[in-house]
Amino acid sequence: MKMAGLIFENPTLLLMMEHFxxxxxxxxxxxxxxxxxxxxxxxQVYISFANLYNGFIPTGDEFKSKDELLSIIxxxxxxxxxxxxxxxxxxxxxxxxxxxxxxxxxxxxxxxxFDEYFSEVLEHLGYEDSIxxxxxxxxIESSIRVSTADNPFSANxxxxxxxxxxxKLFELKNLFIKHLSLKGDRSIHRKLLYSLFELEHDLNxxxxxxxxxxxxLVREIERSRGIV
Amino acid sequence: MKLxxxxxxxxxxxxxxxxxxxQIVYEGLVNILIKSHQHYQLYRFDSIEEISATRINCxxxxxxxxxxxxxxxxxxxxxxxxxxxxxxxVALVYSFYGKDILSQFDEIIQISDTxxxxxxxxxxxxxxxxxxxxxxxxxxxxxxxxxxxxxxxHGLSNKEIADKLNISIHTxxxxxxxxxxxxxxxxxxxxxxxxxxxxxxxxxSLAL
Numbered sequence: 001m002k003m004a005g006l007i008f009e010n011p012t013l014l015l016m017m018e019h020f021x022x023x024x025x026x027x028x029x030x031x032x033x034x035x036x037x038x039x040x041x042x043x044q045v046y047i048s049f050a051n052l053y054n055g056f057i058p059t060g061d062e063f064k065s066k067d068e069l070l071s072i073i074x075x076x077x078x079x080x081x082x083x084x085x086x087x088x089x090x091x092x093x094x095x096x097x098x099x100x101x102x103x104x105x106x107x108x109x110x111x112x113x114f115d116e117y118f119s120e121v122l123e124h125l126g127y128e129d130s131i132x133x134x135x136x137x138x139x140i141e142s143s144i145r146v147s148t149a150d151n152p153f154s155a156n157x158x159x160x161x162x163x164x165x166x167x168k169l170f171e172l173k174n175l176f177i178k179h180l181s182l183k184g185d186r187s188i189h190r191k192l193l194y195s196l197f198e199l200e201h202d203l204n205x206x207x208x209x210x211x212x213x214x215x216x217l218v219r220e221i222e223r224s225r226g227i228v
Numbered sequence: 229m230k231l232x233x234x235x236x237x238x239x240x241x242x243x244x245x246x247x248x249x250x251q252i253v254y255e256g257l258v259n260i261l262i263k264s265h266q267h268y269q270l271y272r273f274d275s276i277e278e279i280s281a282t283r284i285n286c287x288x289x290x291x292x293x294x295x296x297x298x299x300x301x302x303x304x305x306x307x308x309x310x311x312x313x314x315x316x317x318v319a320l321v322y323s324f325y326g327k328d329i330l331s332q333f334d335e336i337i338q339i340s341d342t343x344x345x346x347x348x349x350x351x352x353x354x355x356x357x358x359x360x361x362x363x364x365x366x367x368x369x370x371x372x373x374x375x376x377x378x379x380x381x382h383g384l385s386n387k388e389i390a391d392k393l394n395i396s397i398h399t400x401x402x403x404x405x406x407x408x409x410x411x412x413x414x415x416x417x418x419x420x421x422x423x424x425x426x427x428x429x430x431x432x433s434l435a436l
Contacts, residue, residue: 055241055267105431106424113417167414174412178367180425 003027003035006050015202016053019079020046042068049075052205063217069140072214073133079206080125087199088118094192101184110175117168124161132158136218139225158215162207169200241267242354245279247293248272248320253339257292257320257346264347289354292318292337295325316353367410376403378429381420 004027007013014024020041027035032050036043045068048058063069095114098107173196176182182189244261248254254272261268271288273279276298279288319330322339330336335353337346369377372393379389386404390397408414413422423429 056265057262057267106421109417109421109424113415113421116417168418171413171415171418175418175421175425178412179422 001032003030003032006032010054012198012201013050013053015082016049018082019075020049021074021078042071044068045071045075049209052208057208058213063213066140069214069217070137072209073136073140076206076209076214077129077133079202080129082202083199084122084125087195087202088121091192091195091199092118094188094195097188098182098184098192102182106180110180113175114172117172120168121165124165127161136214139218139221159211162211165203166200166207169196169203172196173200241269242289243269243271243287244290244292245271245273245288246320247274247276247279247291247297249274249294249297253294253320253322257337260343260346261350263343264351266347266351288315290316290318290350292320295319295321295329295333296323298329318350318353369407369410373403373407373410374428376400377407377419377423380404380407380416381423381429381434383416 007027017023017026020039022035022039022041026039030038032046033043035041036046042065044062048062052058063072092111092114095107095111098110173193176189176193176196246254246257248257258270261270276291276293279291316334317332318335318337319325319333320337320339321330335349337349372395375393376389379392384392386397386400390400393400407419411419411422413419420434424431424434
C-alpha cells in the first residue's frame with residue numbers, strides 16, 4: 001500500500017511520520033514497506049502505530065524484538081520534542097494574543113494556569129527522558145540484572161502523571177469552551193482550540209503507547225530477569 | 229498485519245473501568261475487548277472506591293466488576309450509581325451469586341461466554357445509552373456549592389471549609405465532587421478562573 005493514500009485518508013499520519021523522523025519528502029510514490037526499509041524503521045511498529053492513529057488499539061503482543069522496542073522509545077522521545085518545542089509554545093502564543101480584546105486580569109490567570117500546567121508537563125517529560133527511557137534502553141540493550149532497589153522506575157507514578165496531564169488539558173478545554181466568554185478575534189479562538197484538540201489527540205496516543213505497549217513489555221523483560 | 233481504515237476516528241471511544249483482582253482474568257478480558265476493534269479506553273482499578281476518586285478524569289461509560297469486590301462495599305457502589313446514572317454496570321461472574329446481587333447489574337459476563345457474545349452484549353449496552361442524557365441536567369452550581377467554591381478558591385482546606393460553613397467534611401467533599409462534575413474543572417487554579425469569569429468572586433477579593 002502507498003503511504004500517500006493513507007495520508008489522504010488521515011492527515012494526522014503526517015505527525016506520526018514526523019515522530020518517526022520522516023518528512024513529507026519521504027512519501028513520494030513509495031509504499032509503506034519501502035519507506036520503512038529506506039529509513040530503517042520496523043514495519044511492524046510503523047503499521048501498528050498507523051493503525052493507532054486511525055483509531056485502532058494494538059495489543060502490543062506483536063512487538064518482541066530489541067529493535068522494535070528501541071524504535072518505540074525513539075518515537076516517544078521525538079514526540080516529546082514536538083510537545084515541548086512546538087505544540088505547547090504554540091498554544092501559549094495564542095493565549096497571549098487574547099490580551100488584545102479581553103480583560104487582562106483574566107488572561108493573566110489563564111496564562112498562569114497554563115504555565116503551571118506546562119511546567120508539570122515538562123517535569124514529566126524530563127523524567128521520561130532522563131530516567132525512564134534510559135532505564136528502558138539499558139534493560140532492552142543488555143542483559144544486565146538490576147536489583148529492585150536500583151530500579152528507578154515506577155509504572156504507577158507513570159500512569160498517574162499521564163492522568164494528571166490529561167485532566168488539566170480537559171480543564172483547559174472546559175474553560176475555553178464552556179466558561180470563558182472570550183471576545184475579539186474568532187480565528188484565534190478557533191486556532192487555540194484546534195491546537196488543544198491536536199495536542200490532546202497526540203498525547204492520548206502517546207500515553208496509550210506507553211501504558212499499554214511499552215510499560216508491559218518492559219515489565220515482562222524485568223520479570224524474565226527476576227528484577228521485580 | 230493488515231492496515232485498517234480511518235472510519236474508527238469518527239467514533240468516539242468508550243471508557244471502560246475494570247475492577248477485577250485476578251491478573252489472569254483481567255488480561256483475558258482485555259484481550260477479548262481488544263479483539264472487538266471497538267475504540268475502548270480501558271482502565272483498571274483495584275476497588276470501586278478508586279473509581280470515584282478518579283471519575284472526573286475519564287468519563288466512565290461502563291464498569292465491569294467482580295461482584296465479590298462489591299458486596300462489602302455497597303455504599304461506594306451506590307454513591308457511584310447515584311452520581312453517575314449513565315454508567316452501565318456489568319458483573320464479571322465466575323462463582324455463584326444470588327439473584328438479588330446479579331439483578332443489580334445491567335449485564336452479566338460469565339467466565340464461559342465466548343468472545344463474540346461478550347463483545348456483542350457490551351456494544352449493545354454501550355449503544356443503548358440515551359444520547360446527551362446530561363445536557364438536560366443543570367450545570368448551574370447550587371447555592372451551597374457556590375459557597376464551597378468561594379472558600380476553595382480562597383485556598384481553604386476541606387476541614388477549614390467544613391468549620392466555616394458549619395457542615396461536615398464529608399459534605400464538603402461531596403460538594404467538591406459536584407462542582408468538578410458540573411464545571412469539568414478540578415484544580416484550584418482552574419476553579420479560580422471559573423469563579424472570576426462567572427463573576428462569583430471579584431479579582432480584588434483575591435490576594436494575587
